[in-house]
Amino acid sequence: MAARTLFDKLWDAHVVRPETDATPAILYVDLHLIHEVTSPQAFAELRARGLTVRRPERTLATLDHSTPTTPHDDLGQPVYASEEAAAQVAELERNCAEFGIRLNGWDSEHRGIVHVIGPELGATQPGMTIVCGDSHTSTHGAFGALAFGIGTTEVGHVFATQCLLQQKPKSLAIHVDGALPAGVGAKDLILHVIGKIGVNGGTGHVIEYRGEAIRALSMDERMTVCNMSIEAGARAGLIAPDETTFAYLKGRPLAPQGAAWDRAVDAWKTLRSDDGATYDREVRIDARAVRPTVTYGTHPGMAIALDAPVPAAASLQERRALDYMRVEAGRPVAGMPVDVVFVGSCTNSRIGDLRDAADVLRGRRLDPRVRMLVVPGSVAIKREAEREGLDQVFRAAGAEWREPGCSMCIAMNGDLAQPGQLVVSTSNRNFEGRQGPGARTVLASPAVAAASAVAGVVASPQSLSQQPLSQEQAA
Amino acid sequence: MTAVTHVRSRTAVLAHENIDTDRIIPARFLTTTERAGLGRYAFNDWRWRADGTPNPEFVLNQPMARGCEILVAGRNFGCGSSREHAPWALVDYGFRAVLSSEIADIFRNNALKNGLLAVVLSEAEHRYLLDHPGIELAIDVAAQTIELPDGGRFTFALDPFAKHCLIAGVDQLGFLVGHERDIARFEQAREAA
Numbered sequence: 001m002a003a004r005t006l007f008d009k010l011w012d013a014h015v016v017r018p019e020t021d022a023t024p025a026i027l028y029v030d031l032h033l034i035h036e037v038t039s040p041q042a043f044a045e046l047r048a049r050g051l052t053v054r055r056p057e058r059t060l061a062t063l064d065h066s067t068p069t070t071p072h073d074d075l076g077q078p079v080y081a082s083e084e085a086a087a088q089v090a091e092l093e094r095n096c097a098e099f100g101i102r103l104n105g106w107d108s109e110h111r112g113i114v115h116v117i118g119p120e121l122g123a124t125q126p127g128m129t130i131v132c133g134d135s136h137t138s139t140h141g142a143f144g145a146l147a148f149g150i151g152t153t154e155v156g157h158v159f160a161t162q163c164l165l166q167q168k169p170k171s172l173a174i175h176v177d178g179a180l181p182a183g184v185g186a187k188d189l190i191l192h193v194i195g196k197i198g199v200n201g202g203t204g205h206v207i208e209y210r211g212e213a214i215r216a217l218s219m220d221e222r223m224t225v226c227n228m229s230i231e232a233g234a235r236a237g238l239i240a241p242d243e244t245t246f247a248y249l250k251g252r253p254l255a256p257q258g259a260a261w262d263r264a265v266d267a268w269k270t271l272r273s274d275d276g277a278t279y280d281r282e283v284r285i286d287a288r289a290v291r292p293t294v295t296y297g298t299h300p301g302m303a304i305a306l307d308a309p310v311p312a313a314a315s316l317q318e319r320r321a322l323d324y325m326r327v328e329a330g331r332p333v334a335g336m337p338v339d340v341v342f343v344g345s346c347t348n349s350r351i352g353d354l355r356d357a358a359d360v361l362r363g364r365r366l367d368p369r370v371r372m373l374v375v376p377g378s379v380a381i382k383r384e385a386e387r388e389g390l391d392q393v394f395r396a397a398g399a400e401w402r403e404p405g406c407s408m409c410i411a412m413n414g415d416l417a418q419p420g421q422l423v424v425s426t427s428n429r430n431f432e433g434r435q436g437p438g439a440r441t442v443l444a445s446p447a448v449a450a451a452s453a454v455a456g457v458v459a460s461p462q463s464l465s466q467q468p469l470s471q472e473q474a475a
Numbered sequence: 476m477t478a479v480t481h482v483r484s485r486t487a488v489l490a491h492e493n494i495d496t497d498r499i500i501p502a503r504f505l506t507t508t509e510r511a512g513l514g515r516y517a518f519n520d521w522r523w524r525a526d527g528t529p530n531p532e533f534v535l536n537q538p539m540a541r542g543c544e545i546l547v548a549g550r551n552f553g554c555g556s557s558r559e560h561a562p563w564a565l566v567d568y569g570f571r572a573v574l575s576s577e578i579a580d581i582f583r584n585n586a587l588k589n590g591l592l593a594v595v596l597s598e599a600e601h602r603y604l605l606d607h608p609g610i611e612l613a614i615d616v617a618a619q620t621i622e623l624p625d626g627g628r629f630t631f632a633l634d635p636f637a638k639h640c641l642i643a644g645v646d647q648l649g650f651l652v653g654h655e656r657d658i659a660r661f662e663q664a665r666e667a668a
């Protein structure tokens with residue numbers, strides 16, 4: 001057989017019926033993740049047609065988008081931002097009960113952001129096809145799974161048939177050569193990549209991230225990279241599974257156990273692009289050139305090194321973006337006054353991210369003008385962080401330690417910034433109004449976000465020159 | 476789904492590039508569990524001022540945009556979130572077709588499944604439409620053509636299956652359900668392996 005890419009292998013293994021001149025391929029879905037926002041209309045469609053969920057055991061639900069990140073009230077009830085939000089959650093609870101779907105609801109140790117809990121449970125595995133009514137489903141590609149976002153109509157298709165109609169996307173290899181410099185992480189890398197290839201640089205393609213710098217990343221970091229594939233317009237992002245992947249998955253609740261585990265690992269080891277496989281496009285990135293990177297405009301492609309001058313607007317569009325952001329061409333983003341810092345989202349809410357932020361904050365205090373929210377990706381991550389004492393570090397610094405959820409990434413649960421406020425955010429979208437009408441977003445890594453909270457202006461951890469205060473001084 | 480065979484209308488032009496689905500419908504309106512009635516939120520934060528009155532500067536609030544069923548949008552329309560609420564809002568608002576030089580993958584998929592014709596044109600054709608807002612176009616889905624007032628004609632590509640569904644006014648689920656035996660066979664073969 002001809003040399004195939006990882007993407008080819010994943011695709012081929014899931015074709016139920018090949019593409020014809022008249023019809024797209026029918027592609028089988030191994031794991032369907034759902035949440036409260038993009039599923040209700042699909043369940044309604046099922047009911048209207050008298051259909052049922054074909055494989056409820058391949059479906060996993062959670063509550064994340066419209067859920068509050070504040071503690072429950074005195075009666076032990078969540079305090080929703082609106083009656084509609086409460087009704088939406090109640091509807092998912094009802095739908096899951098009726099159709100026999102496992103819901104990681106309010107009482108679950110694994111409730112959390114849908115793209116955080118899939119991997120955490122070991123439900124996300126190499127070789128799978130994974131879909132969700134959510135564009136950041138690309139996150140799961142970090143495990144060598146073909147994972148992509150779908151619309152609600154397609155959520156209904158998967159419910160009813162466990163399949164989707166798909167045309168095969170093209171392939172794009174992004175080779176990241178060399179090693180990332182010290183103090184530069186996965187978020188800097190992916191912002192740098194999107195800055196290079198553009199917000200439409202991956203449209204119509206599945207990206208495979210390859211090379212030394214990618215192999216060196218932890219699973220948390222690989223997820224950060226794959227997560228933002230969609231911000232380059234790509235259908236999905238992929239990283240070939242390796243020992244790092246297997247070590248992460250071993251022993252997770254839904255991962256294979258015992259002899260099944262050994263068989264699975266043997267199969268997973270074949271999931272790599274063959275030597276000599278060709279891609280529709282290839283891009284090379286030099287990891288050594290990546291510096292702490294942030295966005296300066298209103299889409300993730302407007303990304304630049306933190307201390308580099310913002311380029312002059314090349315179009316009316318960019319002019320508007322700079323005006324909206326109140327950014328001046330020729331000056332760096334570093335130094336802009338900050339109102340809010342958000343550490344969270346499916347891009348950067350895992351334990352490694354929280355450790356990165358806490359490392360910067362330990363023994364330091366927030367600038368008094370800054371409000372900082374730290375929102376872990378799942379209940380399990382929250383517990384782990386508390387075991388490690390990270391919550392104490394955040395609280396001592398003056399940050400808010402919240403309950404898990406999407407929170408200020410999408411600002412539909414009541415966590416939002418005010419018009420004009422500048423948010424340094426570890427999330428993935430800096431669109432106008434994404435974090436509240438009129439709010440301005442600078443996307444950054446957890447370390448840069450934490451440093452900015454301390455400095456009161458956008459800043460790198462390296463620029464916080466003074467030694468952290470001793471514990472007594474900080475108290 | 477109602478059939479879409481022809482769209483004949485003046486164009487409304489939103490030249491901004493990279494109009495994301497948060498822009499088409501902000502997330503705070505996604506707590507709905509319905510598909511209907513989202514048209515009033517289409518381009519909400521451009522269309523309405525903070526006090527709830529229409530923003531007269533915004534293209535769609537201007538008299539010449541009234542009744543337009545064809546939206547000509549800047550490059551990379553519909554990027555970002557996969558929310559199908561975006562095409563639902565546009566259809567409910569009254570649009571039947573969106574034309575651009577580039578349309579984000581998930582949005583285009585979602586649009587076509589909701590009777591919103593999403594058409595990608597060449598840069599030059601796109602530029603012409605951006606430069607001539609408000610002209611009357613006649614789109615013929617079966618012929619895959621767009622007729623201009625001066626007699627000129629653009630042709631466009633359209634996935635044959637999406638085209639079939641649009642013209643027949645059927646959705647795609649029936650086709651999938653019709654392949655139940657193939658799906659069952661696939662599952663059995665995998666379980667046996």
Ligand code: SF4
Nearest residue numbers: 136345346406409410
């Ligand atoms: S954290 Fe943000 S990007 Fe991720 S699933 Fe939630 S809303 Fe979407």
